[in-house]
Amino acid sequence: MSSAASLQIDSEGRLRHLLTTEGLGKDLILSILETAESFLPVGKRQIKSAPLLRGHTVVNLFFEPSTRTRTTFELAAKRLSADVLNLQMESSSKSKGETDLDTLLTLQAMGVDVFVIRHPDKGATAGFAAEVGNEVAILNAGDGANAHPTQALLDAFTIQRHKADFGNLSIAIVGDVLHSRVAHSNIHALKTLGVPDIRIVAPEALMMEAPEQLGATPYYDLASGLKDVDVVMGLRLQHERMHEKKINDLPAYHRDFGLTRDNMRLLKPDAIVMHPGPINRGVEIDSEVAYGERSVILEQVRNGIAVRMAVMAMIAGNRQY
Amino acid sequence: MSSAASLQIDSEGRLRHLLTTEGLGKDLILSILETAESFLPVGKRQIKSAPLLRGHTVVNLFFEPSTRTRTTFELAAKRLSADVLNLQMESSSKSKGETDLDTLLTLQAMGVDVFVIRHPDKGATAGFAAEVGNEVAILNAGDGANAHPTQALLDAFTIQRHKADFGNLSIAIVGDVLHSRVAHSNIHALKTLGVPDIRIVAPEALMMEAPEQLGATPYYDLASGLKDVDVVMGLRLQHERMHEKKINDLPAYHRDFGLTRDNMRLLKPDAIVMHPGPINRGVEIDSEVAYGERSVILEQVRNGIAVRMAVMAMIAGNRQY
Amino acid sequence: MSSAASLQIDSEGRLRHLLTTEGLGKDLILSILETAESFLPVGKRQIKSAPLLRGHTVVNLFFEPSTRTRTTFELAAKRLSADVLNLQMESSSKSKGETDLDTLLTLQAMGVDVFVIRHPDKGATAGFAAEVGNEVAILNAGDGANAHPTQALLDAFTIQRHKADFGNLSIAIVGDVLHSRVAHSNIHALKTLGVPDIRIVAPEALMMEAPEQLGATPYYDLASGLKDVDVVMGLRLQHERMHEKKINDLPAYHRDFGLTRDNMRLLKPDAIVMHPGPINRGVEIDSEVAYGERSVILEQVRNGIAVRMAVMAMIAGNRQY
Numbered sequence: 001m002s003s004a005a006s007l008q009i010d011s012e013g014r015l016r017h018l019l020t021t022e023g024l025g026k027d028l029i030l031s032i033l034e035t036a037e038s039f040l041p042v043g044k045r046q047i048k049s050a051p052l053l054r055g056h057t058v059v060n061l062f063f064e065p066s067t068r069t070r071t072t073f074e075l076a077a078k079r080l081s082a083d084v085l086n087l088q089m090e091s092s093s094k095s096k097g098e099t100d101l102d103t104l105l106t107l108q109a110m111g112v113d114v115f116v117i118r119h120p121d122k123g124a125t126a127g128f129a130a131e132v133g134n135e136v137a138i139l140n141a142g143d144g145a146n147a148h149p150t151q152a153l154l155d156a157f158t159i160q161r162h163k164a165d166f167g168n169l170s171i172a173i174v175g176d177v178l179h180s181r182v183a184h185s186n187i188h189a190l191k192t193l194g195v196p197d198i199r200i201v202a203p204e205a206l207m208m209e210a211p212e213q214l215g216a217t218p219y220y221d222l223a224s225g226l227k228d229v230d231v232v233m234g235l236r237l238q239h240e241r242m243h244e245k246k247i248n249d250l251p252a253y254h255r256d257f258g259l260t261r262d263n264m265r266l267l268k269p270d271a272i273v274m275h276p277g278p279i280n281r282g283v284e285i286d287s288e289v290a291y292g293e294r295s296v297i298l299e300q301v302r303n304g305i306a307v308r309m310a311v312m313a314m315i316a317g318n319r320q321y
Numbered sequence: 322m323s324s325a326a327s328l329q330i331d332s333e334g335r336l337r338h339l340l341t342t343e344g345l346g347k348d349l350i351l352s353i354l355e356t357a358e359s360f361l362p363v364g365k366r367q368i369k370s371a372p373l374l375r376g377h378t379v380v381n382l383f384f385e386p387s388t389r390t391r392t393t394f395e396l397a398a399k400r401l402s403a404d405v406l407n408l409q410m411e412s413s414s415k416s417k418g419e420t421d422l423d424t425l426l427t428l429q430a431m432g433v434d435v436f437v438i439r440h441p442d443k444g445a446t447a448g449f450a451a452e453v454g455n456e457v458a459i460l461n462a463g464d465g466a467n468a469h470p471t472q473a474l475l476d477a478f479t480i481q482r483h484k485a486d487f488g489n490l491s492i493a494i495v496g497d498v499l500h501s502r503v504a505h506s507n508i509h510a511l512k513t514l515g516v517p518d519i520r521i522v523a524p525e526a527l528m529m530e531a532p533e534q535l536g537a538t539p540y541y542d543l544a545s546g547l548k549d550v551d552v553v554m555g556l557r558l559q560h561e562r563m564h565e566k567k568i569n570d571l572p573a574y575h576r577d578f579g580l581t582r583d584n585m586r587l588l589k590p591d592a593i594v595m596h597p598g599p600i601n602r603g604v605e606i607d608s609e610v611a612y613g614e615r616s617v618i619l620e621q622v623r624n625g626i627a628v629r630m631a632v633m634a635m636i637a638g639n640r641q642y
Numbered sequence: 643m644s645s646a647a648s649l650q651i652d653s654e655g656r657l658r659h660l661l662t663t664e665g666l667g668k669d670l671i672l673s674i675l676e677t678a679e680s681f682l683p684v685g686k687r688q689i690k691s692a693p694l695l696r697g698h699t700v701v702n703l704f705f706e707p708s709t710r711t712r713t714t715f716e717l718a719a720k721r722l723s724a725d726v727l728n729l730q731m732e733s734s735s736k737s738k739g740e741t742d743l744d745t746l747l748t749l750q751a752m753g754v755d756v757f758v759i760r761h762p763d764k765g766a767t768a769g770f771a772a773e774v775g776n777e778v779a780i781l782n783a784g785d786g787a788n789a790h791p792t793q794a795l796l797d798a799f800t801i802q803r804h805k806a807d808f809g810n811l812s813i814a815i816v817g818d819v820l821h822s823r824v825a826h827s828n829i830h831a832l833k834t835l836g837v838p839d840i841r842i843v844a845p846e847a848l849m850m851e852a853p854e855q856l857g858a859t860p861y862y863d864l865a866s867g868l869k870d871v872d873v874v875m876g877l878r879l880q881h882e883r884m885h886e887k888k889i890n891d892l893p894a895y896h897r898d899f900g901l902t903r904d905n906m907r908l909l910k911p912d913a914i915v916m917h918p919g920p921i922n923r924g925v926e927i928d929s930e931v932a933y934g935e936r937s938v939i940l941e942q943v944r945n946g947i948a949v950r951m952a953v954m955a956m957i958a959g960n961r962q963y
Contacts, residue, residue, distance in 0.1 A: 043431070044432070045376070046377070046642075047375060047376030047377075048376045048377070048378060048404075048432055049375070049376040049404070054689060054691070055687070055688065055689030055690045055691040056688070056689075057690060057717065057720075057721075067408060067410065068427065071406060071408065071428070071431070074406060075378065075404070075406065075431055078378075078404040078406075079378075079404070083691070083717070083721070085713060085716060085720075087709060089709065098920035098921055098922070098923065099923065102923070103920075105940060106710065106919060106920070106943050107713070109940040109944045110713070110714065110717055110947050111685040111686070111690055111717070111944065111947065113688075277427060278419035278423065278424075278427070279419055279423065280419070281420065281423070298426060298427070298429075298430040299430070301427050301430035301431055302430045302431065304431075305431050321688075364752070364753040365753070366697070367697065367698070367963075368696060368697030369697045369698070369699060369725075370696070370725070388729060388731065389748065392727060392749070395727060396699065396725070396752055396753075399725040399727075400699075400725070598744075598748060599740035599744065599745075599748070600740055600744065601740070602740065602741065602744070619747060620751070622748050622751035622752055623751045623752065623753065625752075626752050626753065
């Protein structure tokens with residue numbers, strides 16, 4: 001088990017931090033989804049707040065810019081009545097002087113209860129979790145191409161609301177899996193939840209290393225990958241993480257791996273289409289698919305608030321004083 | 322009637338969105354001003370909050386930067402006890418991938434109640450209003466050179482507090498009317514409120530098209546335009562919207578169209594001087610006029626908070642579930 | 643007495659603004675520290691809020707960027723239940739058009755109760771305090787190399803919690819005193835509190851003018867400066883305020899003036915090490931000193947929240963309506 005996986009669980013088996021879906025037990029995942037279910041109605045009420053984190057301080061500490069993800073965490077925390085601070089920092093990894101850890105420890109000294117952290121380096125949030133005090137909880141909002149656990153949990157939550165039984169599903173994850181923290185976190189969570197058929201569909205240049213070791217099957221051809229699946233997850237082309245330009249020819253990528261009205265006919269009749277957003281319209285997905293009848297993309301967004309409220313409430317509640 | 326004008330009124334004649342002052346009925350405008358009157362004392366109390374929007378989510382979605390206007394909406398929403406998020410986005414109009422509408426629909430899925438939107442394109446907020454659900458209200462904080470309705474309403478409110486009867490006034494709008502959403506929105510509102518004499522005073526290069534069609538009279542000479550008016554509204558030179566440089570010679574502009582202590586003698590003795598801010602000192606207005614005894618510029622700012630509170634409370638209350 | 647020093651005290655001797663530690667009476671400083679003491683437990687509670695500024699508006703108006711200092715004021719204000727706005731402005735000092743004072747007066751008209759202001763120009767906050775109304779309080783968060791009074795107060799508070807009696811202490815302030823508002827504010831406060839031995843330790847290029855006039859003694863040699871002191875305060879090398887590059891050779895600076903495990907042996911056995919942060923690791927201070935057993939650097943951060951809550955509550959309470 002990775003250090004992130006063990007750091008995040010306390011001695012009583014409860015969630016202390018959320019760093020990765022790797023090693024999260026099935027019961028724990030299901031209890032997060034159940035808690036999220038209870039928060040879902042809050043977002044539909046006129047008065048969308050719960051007092052659970054009143055007087056608590058949540059800091060969104062982003063060492064990588066992201067308006068969209070930051071917004072979901074900010075909203076989730078505010079609906080729990082927390083005081084929320086947004087800090088957009090440049091990572092110090094290449095500079096001298098104060099390090100990212102200094103920044104974190106300084107903020108901890110100010111009495112922060114929950115840190116929501118995005119960082120360009122793999123494992124950064126686990127590194128922070130190893131250093132903070134018992135009264136602080138850390139929530140990984142994405143560390144490099146490594147993990148994005150709340151996205152995987154909201155995806156599982158969304159699937160659960162549409163499909164009776166994880167033990168019976170075929171799920172295709174399509175696109176830039178190599179640079180995708182979403183893909184990695186989803187494979188771990190879906191495997192734990194018992195999904196028997198997880199397909200990783202990508203061109204060779206974007207295929208992850210050894211998907212079989214994680215219990216997934218690689219497909220290099222979109223048609224075979226989509227055939228009769230219950231769920232298809234499109235992934236965003238992560239231009240910003242492609243240091244050597246892997247994909248130059250976007251029209252060719254769209255032709256070979258884009259989700260279109262045509263290839264949606266290959267899915268099971270009641271299949272759903274997912275995407276973590278933001279979408280590149282006409283690149284990895286067509287508008288008519290993204291906003292089509294199978295699409296649950298906007299449901300994922302709505303569910304994301306409930307799942308993040310659930311995780312924040314749980315990890316804030318499991319700190320020790 | 323423009324689509325914006327019809328979209329913003331619901332089937333019972335109530336304000337659903339605020340997109341433009343065009344087509345707003347006199348009774349509706351007066352009821353907004355009356356509601357604003359009731360919020361004015363809140364800003365003078367030590368405890369400046371009202372619980373009307375507690376648990377509601379207001380998003381300031383600005384596709385064009387504006388610290389000042391964003392601040393007034395943020396303060397108004399916070400004084401109504403709403404949760405407020407500020408999102409500064411670059412408009413996607415020239416980029417590929419996720420569109421501005423995708424951004425809006427994503428935020429809508431998060432459970433936003435009121436969007437305050439500024440956008441560089443004329444008609445953008447009406448376009449958004451046509452797409453959102455019944456539970457969402459949109460407030461136009463400026464769309465290109467088209468409309469800025471809360472500014473016009475706070476101007477009307479400020480005039481009403483100084484002048485007995487709209488049906489009796491001469492009002493001069495001076496300066497860069499061509500690029501001014503403020504001017505357009507003011508003409509519509511003042512006309513509806515019954516102002517008989519609306520003068521548009523500008524050099525030819527900055528004159529709007531056909532002011533007569535809106536019920537206003539063009540003046541190309543400042544002295545005639547200011548003669549015996551009750552109200553003069555200076556406008557900011559909108560450098561950022563002058564794509565072909567219309568005005569290069571600022572000293573000449575100041576000499577011919579600047580509001581100075583000298584030409585203020587032309588107004589009626591009890592005339593007031595207004596400006597939507599921020600002022601270019603010594604360009605369209607002199608400091609001694611901006612802070613002089615006739616000036617109500619800072620009152621406009623204070624009134625702006627009350628008017629924005631009124632509009633937000635009304636449109637949030639008129640959504641349908 | 644400077645104008646800042648007299649402006650900040652009202653006719654009844656109470657704190658109206660906080661602009662400088664110069665001229666602050668000993669009793670007033672001690673009462674601030676006592677108030678801070680009462681706020682310290684708030685930061686350790688699960689529910690970290692006090693309702694003292696509910697419905698009040700606090701604006702962090704920063705004409706110079708600073709994430710860290712802004713964050714401490716934002717947290718302090720939120721824990722007092724205030725509505726907080728963060729405005730990052732560029733100072734207009736070199737531009738035309740709306741001036742910084744226009745910005746301030748506009749915000750005042752919106753009903754702001756407390757301004758926390760950082761500005762690159764010496765004396766800027768005192769200039770603002772001379773212009774605002776009786777219902778507005780101003781808190782200086784740093785004006786050029788002039789003053790940073792809350793830092794000096796939190797330093798005094800931290801010393802008081804470790805040392806029995808100010809009247810008995812030797813304190814060394816080490817480093818870039820020339821560009822340091824922290825150093826200036828600390829000397830004033832410590833002198834008033836009765837510290838008999840204040841040493842200013844710096845290379846000639848960074849020595850302040852005439853420290854003797856403020857009651858401090860210059861040292862140009864680190865070993866003599868540190869000998870038997872009770873408290874050492876490291877200062878950050880202020881690259882951003884060194885307009886002529888004063889220090890090019892950082893390794894030489896570290897060798898001659900860096901705080902290291904070696905030279906810490908010169909201090910009294912129970913001496914404490916302070917630094918206002920953010921630290922330049924390995925330049926003015928080594929990591930093992932910054933996080934060593936003598937270090938109270940993170941305590942300073944925690945205390946800073948309590949001191950800022952105390953000052954905000956006091957100046958907000960002393961406004962006149």
